[in-house]
Every structure is written in structure tokens, then in C-alpha cells.
Amino acid sequence: MKTDDLIAVLALESRGPGPGRLRRQIALWSGLGALAAAGVVVVAMGARADLMQGPGLANFIGKAGYTLALAVVGLWLLDRLGRPGARARRAWMAFILLTVGGLAAAGVDLALTPAGARYAQLMGQSALICPLAILILSLFTLAPAMLAARGFAPLKPAAAGAATGLLAGGLAATAYGLHCSETAVSFLVVWYGLGVLATGALGAMIGARLLRW
Amino acid sequence: MTFESPRVQVAFQRAAHARSGRAAIRVSAPAVGFVTLGDRDANLGSNGVEDIDLQIQSLIALSLAGDGAAYARLLALLAPRLRAYFSRRLPDPADAEDLVQETLIAIHTKRATYDSRLAFAPWVYGIARYKLIDHFRRRGVRRHVPLEAAGVLLAVSDTEAGATRADLHRLLAKLPARQRGLLEDVRLRGLTIAEAAARYGYTEGAAKVALHRTMKSLSASVAIDED
Secondary structure, three states, X not given: OOHHHHHHHHOOOOOOOOOHHHHHHHHHHHHHHHHHHXXXXXXXXXXXXXXXXXXXXXXXXXXXXXXXXXXXXXHHHHHHXXXXXXXXXXXXXHHHHHHHHHHHHHHHHHHHOOHHHHHHHHHOOOOOHHHHHHHHHHHHHHHHHHXXXXXXXXXXXXXXXXXXXXXXXXXXXXXXXXXXXXXXXXXXXXXXXXXXXXXXXXXXXXXXXHXXX | OOOOOHHHHHHHHHHHHHOOOHHHHHHHOOOXXXXXXXXXXXXXXXXXXHHHHHHHHHHHHHHHOOOHHHHHHHHHHHHHHHHHHHHOOOOOHHHHXXXXXXXXXXXXXXXXXXXXXXXXXXHHHHHHHHHHHHHHHHOOOOOOOOOOOOHHHXXXXXXXXXXXXXXXXXXXXXXXXXXXXHHXXXXXXXXXXXXXHHHOOOOHHHHHHHHHHHHHHHHHHHHHHOO
């Protein structure tokens, strides 16, 4: 095949999808995955008893705010890492800000807790179940997010995979919040954070293969 | 014309201001042999790289708005530059030509990842470099591909198309189904482009015009280059 002929054929379809389409597509598919994960949480694990009562609802919304912010930053990072020539600096800054800000808040939470109760505050009732549950729930969000992310053209597929994992992990953690009744900030940052981090690592491993183009 | 590295920017401006014919530019920056298309470019002189940069920027805007002729011009403008980029980094011309085609296909299938608020040249350069690294990786070669300013892609062109050895099916598999079908029918099954265009719901005219214009602009570029 001659290169000139290839050009002639490629030129038949010049109008391309706009740059926003990839973002919308991945938001749509990972959002559907998040709904599935939420369904699984409610049906299989049960919603927390106080979900519809004032303090419980406020706590859920607070936790969801943080985990959704992680997901949004994951989407932002993917949208930068997935475009050749685009700079990801501000998205990285947002990620670092969320991480450092979260750890600082966890530190304040523990500092305000009496020394004898700190360990109990951090571990809550479900410290080890939490990251594992998030990792398992992330299968519902990671799979569609990863497939949608294949439309991007990442120069570093593993990094883009990690960003996809951050998106998927943040959504899975939000869904898990429907069940989990832990209220401590330090618990949220450390154990939810660990679950999201694990999903990011899984995403990096999958992305290194699946996001090559 | 802006480069990411200030050092390159300065070097480029010096080269552009030297203006003592092409020879001076050859020494200070690797800017040799411009491909020029159409009479609009006839009086470019030593300002070629800068103009090419502007030109591809306007061509991509037109292309994404649905102007097939602009898109054909854009790809025809990029192909010799990609060829020069790859053939200076690979010993085998057939490998280089394969990568030219792979890159053109990637430009096509990944064009939704181009953010029109950003410059187009770095996007193309990123794709070309990725394809080069990918080529080495497939061959099991570990080789460092230095990150250069995107300007290197625009600076040099090489219009001589070598032979390819691409596994046609592997290349075609990356195209959207309609275009793949058209190409296969024309190239492999010997249909005329008009017959094949009709089969895949392209207007006969669109397919013919695309082919005609590409050929015209290509022959024009060769003619000017040979002076």
C-alpha cells in the first residue's frame, strides 16, 4: 500500500469527534459502573442504618465529597496524560494537594483525639475490610473506565492506567460509603485512601498492557 | 513559532533572522528542504518552518470542521516530514515507511485526543515519537529516544517514499470499519474507488475528489521541491 493512497482514504473522513467526547464517554461508562457498584453495596452489604438520618447522611456526604474529588482528579489526570503534547502539571498538583491535604486532616484528627484512643480512632471497626471491599467494588468501575480510556493516546500507558485506577477507585470508594458507617477523618483518609491507591496500582498494571495503541 | 525550550527558540530565531539564503539555516538549525504546497507558499523563502507551523495549525482546524481537502493537504504535508524523522532514526527505509503509515493512521484514529486549544505540532511529534519507541519495543530493542522540541518534525522533509513492508492487515485493522472496507476493496479486490465508495456509503464524488486532490497536491509538492 502506498502512503499517498492511504492519505486519500484517510481524508474521506476528516471531521473528527471533538476533544470533549472522550471525557464524556469515560464519565458516562465509569458512572454506570459506579451505579452498578452502588447497587451491589446496597443489595449485598446493606446500606448503613443511619444513611437517611441527619448526622449519618452528613457523614456520608462528607466522605463522598473526598472520594469523588479523588475520582475527578483521576479523570482530569487521564484527560491530560491521554493527550500527546498536553501538560499534566496542574492535574498532578491537584492530586498532590488532595493527598497532602487529606493526610494533614488525618493528622489533625488524630492529634485532637486523646492519646489512649488514637489507635481505636484510626482503626475503627473495619480497617482491613475497607480497602479490600473498595478494591473488589472497583472491578465494576475499573473495567468500563479502562475500556473507555482506550480511546485516548497516552504516551505513558501505565501512568494513564494509574489515573484510570484513581478514577475507578474514587468511584468505588464513594459507593462503599453507602455501607460503611465509620466517621473518623483519619479512617477515611488512610483506609479509603489505601483502597483507592490499590485500585490505582491495579490500573497501572492493566493500563501498561491495555492502553497501548 | 514557539518552541518549548527557550534555547531552541533562540536558536530558531537566529536561524530565521540570518536570512542569508538556505545555506545559513542549514548550519544553525536542521531546517532543510521545505515542502511547499500551492502558490500561497511560493514566496516563503527561509521562513519555511514558521509558515509550515502556521499552515498545519490552520489546516487541522479546517480538517476537524469537516474539510476533507484540507485534511488531505495536512496529511500530505506531514508525511514527508514523518518520513524524514523516521528514516534518520532507522537504518531500513521500509521500516521508516511503515512507521510513517502507522503514524498517519494513529493521527487519524486518535484525532479526538487533539485538544484544539493546544499547538498541533507537539501532538503530532508525541505520536511519532511514541510510534518509534513502540517500534523498538516490538523489536525487543532497548533504545533511548531523546525528547526533542516538536519543531524537529517540521524542520526537515523527505519526499521520497520508500517501499513498505507493513503487514497490511495489521495496519488496516486500526482503521474504522467503513474506511477499512473501502481501502481493502480498492487495494486488494481491485474495485475502482468509485465502486468501493458507493458500497460504503461515501458519495462517489467525495472519494474521487479526495484521491484527486491528494494526488494533485502531492505532485505539486514534488514539482516545487525539485527546483
